[in-house]
Amino acid sequence: MAFVLPDLPYAKDSFGSILSAEIFDYHHGKHHQAYVTQTNDQVGPAGLEGASLSEVIAKAKAGGNAKLFNASAQVWNHSFYWQCLSPEGQQPTGKLKDMIVRDFGSQDELLAKLKAESVGHFASGWGWLVLDGDTLKITSLHDADTPMVHDGMKPLLTLDVWEHAYYIDYRNARPNYVDALLGKAINWEFVAMNLDGKGVSRADQG
Ligand SMILES: [Fe+2]
Numbered sequence: 166m167a168f169v170l171p172d173l174p175y176a177k178d179s180f181g182s183i184l185s186a187e188i189f190d191y192h193h194g195k196h197h198q199a200y201v202t203q204t205n206d207q208v209g210p211a212g213l214e215g216a217s218l219s220e221v222i223a224k225a226k227a228g229g230n231a232k233l234f235n236a237s238a239q240v241w242n243h244s245f246y247w248q249c250l251s252p253e254g255q256q257p258t259g260k261l262k263d264m265i266v267r268d269f270g271s272q273d274e275l276l277a278k279l280k281a282e283s284v285g286h287f288a289s290g291w292g293w294l295v296l297d298g299d300t301l302k303i304t305s306l307h308d309a310d311t312p313m314v315h316d317g318m319k320p321l322l323t324l325d326v327w328e329h330a331y332y333i334d335y336r337n338a339r340p341n342y343v344d345a346l347l348g349k350a351i352n353w354e355f356v357a358m359n360l361d362g363k364g365v366s367r368a369d370q371g
Contacts, residue, residue: 166215166371167205168201168204168205168208168218168240168370168371169201169370170193170194170197170198170201171244171247171368171370173189173193173247174247174248175250175251175252177189177190177193179252180250180252180350181252182334183252183345183346183349183350184250184334184345184346184350185333185334187333187334188330188331188333188334191329191333192243192325192329192330193243193247196243196329197239197240197243197244200236200237200239200240200243201240203232203236204218204221204233204236204237204240207230207232207233207236208221208233211224211225211228211230211233213225213233215371216371217369217370217371218237218240218241218368218369218370218371219241219313219365219366219369220371221233221237221371222234222237222238222241222311222313222314223313223314225237225238226314234309235308235309236309238309238310238311238314239309241311241313241365241368241369242291242309242311242323242325242368243325244368244370245320245323245364245367245368246291246323246324246325248352248355248367248368249322249323249324249351249352249355249356250346250350250351250352251350251351251352251353251354251355252350253352254349254350255351255352255353255354256272256353257272257353257356257357258353258357259357260357260360261353261356261357261360264301264360265301268300268301268302269301275294275301275303276347276348278303279292279294279303279322279324279347280340280343280344280347282303282304282305283305283324283326283339283343284326284339284340284343285305286305286307286326288307289307289308289326289327289328290305290306290307290308290310290326290327291305291306291310291311291323291324291325291326291327292304292305292323292324292326292343293305293306293312293318293320293321293322293323293324294321294322294323294356295312295317295318295319295320295321296318296319296321296359296360296362297317297318297319298317301321302317302318304318305326312365313365319359319362319364319365320359320364320365321356321359321360321364322351322355322356322359324343324346324347326339326343330342355367
């Protein structure tokens with residue numbers, strides 16, 4: 166079964182000036198779609214027909230198939246990223262809020278560190294909030310790299326900092342894009358759900 170481009174979990178025009186419909190047209194409709202197509206084209210030749218997306222990613226990594234790893238990991242990373250966003254301007258609550266205060270001191274400190282990591286990440290990649298055991302940690306990964314192939318990185322929240330994620334709306338101003346998302350557009354309910362350690366499954370398919 167071929168992998169598919171997942172629908173966005175909201176209307177593409179629901180973020181106002183934070184993210185335009187045009188950026189979703191390109192980022193979701195063109196870039197994410199291209200990774201889906203590239204993955205489907207390579208799964209058969211790699212002998213991985215019928216494997217789930219997460220299995221393809223793991224086996225491509227283990228087998229040193231960088232081209233398939235990059236395409237398939239980008240399918241998963243983007244499927245996860247869309248779910249991390251919400252046009253509703255939520256705030257962390259409950260257990261997640263308590264863990265943020267425990268591990269970072271305050272929500273503001275978490276946001277400042279995640280912004281610094283994401284803005285400071287050199288070239289293309291992803292800023293991440295992950296769960297290591299019972300501890301929240303911030304990191305960033307290069308290019309298509311993804312938490313699921315690293316020990317101690319259960320995915321909770323990601324920010325796409327590839328230039329294609331913000332250039333249409335923010336030109337080169339990555340800090341403004343990161344500020345807008347962290348301040349107004351994070352789906353903290355989704356982040357809290359991922360504290361169960363099953364975040365990988367929420368962007369998996371096949
Ligand atoms: Fe992207």
